[in-house]
Amino acid sequence: MAVGKNKRMSKGGRRGTKKKIIEAMTRKEWYDVIAPATFKTRQACKALCNKTQGLKIAGDNLRGRVYEMNQADLDDATNKDQPFKRIKLEVKEVQGRNLLTQFHSMQMTT
Numbered sequence: 001m002a003v004g005k006n007k008r009m010s011k012g013g014r015r016g017t018k019k020k021i022i023e024a025m026t027r028k029e030w031y032d033v034i035a036p037a038t039f040k041t042r043q044a045c046k047a048l049c050n051k052t053q054g055l056k057i058a059g060d061n062l063r064g065r066v067y068e069m070n071q072a073d074l075d076d077a078t079n080k081d082q083p084f085k086r087i088k089l090e091v092k093e094v095q096g097r098n099l100l101t102q103f104h105s106m107q108m109t110t
Helices: 058-062 071-075
Strands: 028-034 043-050 066-070 085-095 098-108
Touching: 028 085, 043 058, 043 066, 058 085, 066 071, 071 085
Parallel strands: 028 098
Antiparallel strands: 028 043, 066 085, 085 098
């Protein structure tokens, strides 16, 4: 190799163009997490996921996610026992913009 010769420039430089810089939030969609019917508050929280693009389907990314929250938030209760119970809900089905969940586990905190 000759002194001072740039190896990459000898092949014709860069081919192609730079990627367009797109804001990440423009590719996202909001979904409502729906708790099971046993709780008073049905809409538990909101979830964020990438839009369906090509073979990457949004529903497949959402199924199986586990959300953790207080039982007091789901029951709208002010009992002393409720805030210490942590409920986990797992997404089982996607219907439009709603994520239907099923009870996954419960944990007692101190």
